[in-house]
Amino acid sequence: FTWQGAVLASTVVSFPLVYKAARSAFESVDPNLEKAARTLGLSELEVFFRVSFPLAWRGIMAGAMLAFARAMGEFGATLMVAGNL
Template identity: 60%
Template sequence: MSWGPLLLSLKVSLLATALVAAAGLLAAFALANARFRGKSLVESALLLPMVLPPTVTGYYLVLLLGRHGLLGGSLYRWTGWNVLFTWQAAVVASAVVSFPIMVRSAQTAIESVDPEMVDSSTMLGYTRAETALYVVLPLAWQGILAGIMLAFTRAIGEFGATLMLAGNIPGRTDTMPLAIYASAASGDWSQAHLLVAMLTALSVVLLTAARHYSRSVL
């Protein structure tokens, strides 16, 4: 049995989760504070990867990041490097797919903080950013942490978008879900059993922890 897929999955998911935690927290703060026309449209757009089939999300990412893509094209011209079929592509796929979960949980947590607390801090002279740091974050951290855990769970289970964007290259982009598919397809059942058991155990642990911190989302 090879430990490659497990280690790769952990590396990819941890990186993706770190990105998602930072970006998702900023997005959640922005959305919780913003009042503008079309807010609900923006929210829906951000949540789209949650309901789209992952292969569709992956397809969009290929269009965007491919050698001739909107972003990928410029990047290739400047650096000669393309993200497709690299382990970094797996990070991007996992991040994009788990981003909505993080935003949703964090936004719910931030919005559930009593507005009087925020007003009170404002009247005591604190800027929005200071109030966010000293009052909102400490009061909303449980929901935010739950969001980070769920994002990680979603990232480590990512299959469809990863396959589209990173392919399934043994030793390079075969994260656990992809390795399970490959093992089962080639009849390597002992490897498949083991990977399935590990992924299940990990997911159960993370889900339990996330539920412990969040009563509102799950």
């Protein structure tokens, strides 16, 4: 029943929106670009940060904005439970 608990509850409730948007954004990245980066000598971590993430960041940000809007919209109910001290 603290503000940290309310933030955690809002995060848990809104996380599926971020997950679905990020997953679809990463699935839309062309695998041929990732293969080309690997053939040029990049490691898996470098492929992620230099190819996959820059191509998927718009979808991730869209999911984050949707999650934030949902968390703010549902924060009233969470606050009623968390503020019941």
